[in-house]
Amino acid sequence: MRRFNRIVTQRVGALDEAFLARGRPLGQARVLWEIGPDGADVRALRTRLGLDSGYLSRVLGALGSDGLVTVGRSQLDGRVRTARLTPAGLAECAELDRRNDAVASSILDPLEVSQRTRLVGAMAEVERLLTASLVRIEPCAPRHRHAHTSLDAYFSELDARFNGGFDRSRANLDAPSDLVPPNGLLLVATLAGEPVGCGVLRHHDVRGGRPAWSEIKRLWVAPSVRGIGLGRRLLIALEGHAASSGAPVVRLDTNRVLTEAIAMYRAHGYRETRPFNDNPYAHHWFEKRLAAKGRRRRQPATAARTRSTNATSGTAPAQA
Amino acid sequence: MRRFNRIVTQRVGALDEAFLARGRPLGQARVLWEIGPDGADVRALRTRLGLDSGYLSRVLGALGSDGLVTVGRSQLDGRVRTARLTPAGLAECAELDRRNDAVASSILDPLEVSQRTRLVGAMAEVERLLTASLVRIEPCAPRHRHAHTSLDAYFSELDARFNGGFDRSRANLDAPSDLVPPNGLLLVATLAGEPVGCGVLRHHDVRGGRPAWSEIKRLWVAPSVRGIGLGRRLLIALEGHAASSGAPVVRLDTNRVLTEAIAMYRAHGYRETRPFNDNPYAHHWFEKRLAAKGRRRRQPATAARTRSTNATSGTAPAQA
DNA sequence: ACTATTCTCTGACTAGGATCAGAGAATCAG
DNA sequence: CTGATTCTCTGATCCTAGTCAGAGAATAGT
Numbered sequence: 001m002r003r004f005n006r007i008v009t010q011r012v013g014a015l016d017e018a019f020l021a022r023g024r025p026l027g028q029a030r031v032l033w034e035i036g037p038d039g040a041d042v043r044a045l046r047t048r049l050g051l052d053s054g055y056l057s058r059v060l061g062a063l064g065s066d067g068l069v070t071v072g073r074s075q076l077d078g079r080v081r082t083a084r085l086t087p088a089g090l091a092e093c094a095e096l097d098r099r100n101d102a103v104a105s106s107i108l109d110p111l112e113v114s115q116r117t118r119l120v121g122a123m124a125e126v127e128r129l130l131t132a133s134l135v136r137i138e139p140c141a142p143r144h145r146h147a148h149t150s151l152d153a154y155f156s157e158l159d160a161r162f163n164g165g166f167d168r169s170r171a172n173l174d175a176p177s178d179l180v181p182p183n184g185l186l187l188v189a190t191l192a193g194e195p196v197g198c199g200v201l202r203h204h205d206v207r208g209g210r211p212a213w214s215e216i217k218r219l220w221v222a223p224s225v226r227g228i229g230l231g232r233r234l235l236i237a238l239e240g241h242a243a244s245s246g247a248p249v250v251r252l253d254t255n256r257v258l259t260e261a262i263a264m265y266r267a268h269g270y271r272e273t274r275p276f277n278d279n280p281y282a283h284h285w286f287e288k289r290l291a292a293k294g295r296r297r298r299q300p301a302t303a304a305r306t307r308s309t310n311a312t313s314g315t316a317p318a319q320a
Numbered sequence: 321m322r323r324f325n326r327i328v329t330q331r332v333g334a335l336d337e338a339f340l341a342r343g344r345p346l347g348q349a350r351v352l353w354e355i356g357p358d359g360a361d362v363r364a365l366r367t368r369l370g371l372d373s374g375y376l377s378r379v380l381g382a383l384g385s386d387g388l389v390t391v392g393r394s395q396l397d398g399r400v401r402t403a404r405l406t407p408a409g410l411a412e413c414a415e416l417d418r419r420n421d422a423v424a425s426s427i428l429d430p431l432e433v434s435q436r437t438r439l440v441g442a443m444a445e446v447e448r449l450l451t452a453s454l455v456r457i458e459p460c461a462p463r464h465r466h467a468h469t470s471l472d473a474y475f476s477e478l479d480a481r482f483n484g485g486f487d488r489s490r491a492n493l494d495a496p497s498d499l500v501p502p503n504g505l506l507l508v509a510t511l512a513g514e515p516v517g518c519g520v521l522r523h524h525d526v527r528g529g530r531p532a533w534s535e536i537k538r539l540w541v542a543p544s545v546r547g548i549g550l551g552r553r554l555l556i557a558l559e560g561h562a563a564s565s566g567a568p569v570v571r572l573d574t575n576r577v578l579t580e581a582i583a584m585y586r587a588h589g590y591r592e593t594r595p596f597n598d599n600p601y602a603h604h605w606f607e608k609r610l611a612a613k614g615r616r617r618r619q620p621a622t623a624a625r626t627r628s629t630n631a632t633s634g635t636a637p638a639q640a
Numbered sequence: 641a642c643t644a645t646t647c648t649c650t651g652a653c654t655a656g657g658a659t660c661a662g663a664g665a666a667t668c669a670g
Numbered sequence: 671c672t673g674a675t676t677c678t679c680t681g682a683t684c685c686t687a688g689t690c691a692g693a694g695a696a697t698a699g700t
Binding site: 004007107108109110111112115118119122123124125126127129130131132133134135136229233 | 324327427428429430431432435438439442443444445446447449450451452453454455549553
């Protein structure tokens with residue numbers, strides 16, 4: 001691991017020099033490239049690159065005075081500012097890409113053909129798995145920006161995939177109070193500060209502080225991070241929270257078009273059962289008994305460690 | 321490739337922060353770790369880390385005034401200074417290692433068992449192949465330090481491996497003039513400024529500027545970089561230089577204990593032939609006809625691009 | 641012995657990366 | 671509407687990383 005880091009930084013160092021060879025400070029080049037052709041909110045840049053707001057503001061100012069970037073107000077939120085590349089900025093970005101490709105070539109050139117393909121494959125694997133390890137799953141306040149973003153994406157995807165679309169007004173939307181204990185829980189998965197997945201736990205028939213059963217809903221994984229086992233991690237995290245709340249059984253329903261999700265539920269011990277609600281979009285109802293864990297024995301915040309024994313099926317986009 | 325760099329630097333960034341969290345500048349920590357428990361010459365540190373001499377001197381001064389490092393003269397060369405860790409420096413180094421391991425754990429923890437093994441494997445693969453691509457093969461002046469170092473290592477290895485050892489005085493040692501054109505050539509492979517392999521080309525019976533045949537000798541690959549195809553690259557580079565010198569055939573001899581080398585020669589089209597010299601250590605003599613390339617059609621400095629069609633046998637420590 | 645080279649150290653200097661505090665504008669929650 | 675929060679920008683400041691030039695000591699080559 002240590003040697004790996006050293007070797008890679010040596011190469012990345014060469015890459016940085018290539019950036020610097022363009023006569024532009026590294027920080028500016030990074031921001032320029034991160035903005036991309038579609039533009040980006042300043043806030044998103046800050047979280048994605050992990051920069052101080054003052055620092056980023058200064059970098060954007062420098063890029064702006066060079067005529068590469070324009071910064072304007074966002075329509076959605078007057079406080080947020082959106083950075084966009086000017087034509088000159090796009091050209092500069094393309095130039096950076098060209099130099100980047102040149103560095104890549106200089107790395108691949110000395111290798112044989114078979115070594116190149118192996119290197120590219122291994123790099124893709126490392127990237128995938130490091131991405132997976134960067135994803136954090138945490139409870140989220142219902143009013144938090146991430147809650148809106150991820151649930152919105154979830155409903156949009158249902159609308160796109162369901163036969164006949166999905167009408168939110170027909171769905172049993174959750175009140176904010178249902179997404180926090182003791183009524184339920186909202187988990188959001190974030191990658192570099194942006195939401196990339198979510199899942200909701202709803203406790204039903206709570207008596208004596210213990211729910212008779214808990215429902216898993218709104219399980220969603222962003223398309224950009226599918227295939228790295230995030231759906232499984234969310235599912236296991238939700239089950240863990242249900243167990244530590246004392247629920248003996250979890251249930252969920254799903255639509256017949258969500259075949260990957262159905263396969264994942266089956267692989268994780270869910271058995272099809274009779275309908276437990278009248279969700280007009282549901283075709284299948286599943287349930288799974290939970291091993292008794294005692295209430296609050298696991299600390300709620302980090303109960304989401306995924307150590308599934310079944311580790312063969314690597315891909316699991318999921319919805320519930 | 322670009323995304324790979326970003327992801328890794330994000331993680332390496334976390335690692336850097338871990339270093340910095342120790343309250344010590346990153347540069348000092350890097351040097352501290354690079355010195356290692358066995359000490360290191362200042363010159364070696366400079367080439368390995370790619371630092372300016374003034375800068376490194378200052379860093380070492382800071383580490384010295386903190387009581388972590390002592391710098392003394394090298395016995396071999398009074399100009400060279402050798403840095404060694406004090407007990408406090410060793411402790412500090414161990415602490416850095418501990419923090420490094422903690423970062424590694426934080427990366428591996430969120431992953432499943434199978435994902436972890438895949439990640440570790442892929443990282444090792446990337447490291448191996450990037451190392452391979454970092455190795456540079458270039459002609460070397462016979463009096464250069466690298467020439468002595470690598471040929472010395474070569475003879476030492478022969479002495480260790482041959483039955484009955486190897487006596488340099490019985491070998492036909494090359495005069496410096498035989499290692500430069502037009503009599504021959506010495507190629508040295510370097511990794512981060514240190515020699516990790518070599519090979520010698522000797523032209524024989526030169527008439528009209530063209531050798532009747534060329535001999536490949538002293539083919540050596542350092543143990544630390546075996547298994548990444550460097551022997552093959554050196555062999556192909558030497559053949560390329562022989563071809564551009566107009567030699568129609570290359571010959572080499574080898575000892576029977578060097579089985580990997582013999583296998584490599586066979587795989588590369590060398591056929592066993594009758595003895596062409598009276599080398600007391602040789603058991604096998606090989607030769608290979610070269611495709612006519614015309615003299616000096618390839619630029620000599622970079623004629624070493626290895627694009628072998630046979631890319632199956634990945635390991636090839638080699639000697640000749 | 642004499643010269644060129646190598647290695648190291650010192651001094652002077654630059655700039656980019658980064659942090660902190662605070663102000664102003666916009667939005668959210670009640 | 672009001673107070674709290676969020677987002678951004680400006681100013682001030684620090685420090686590490688890195689570069690350049692030159693001097694002094696040791697070595698290598700002839």
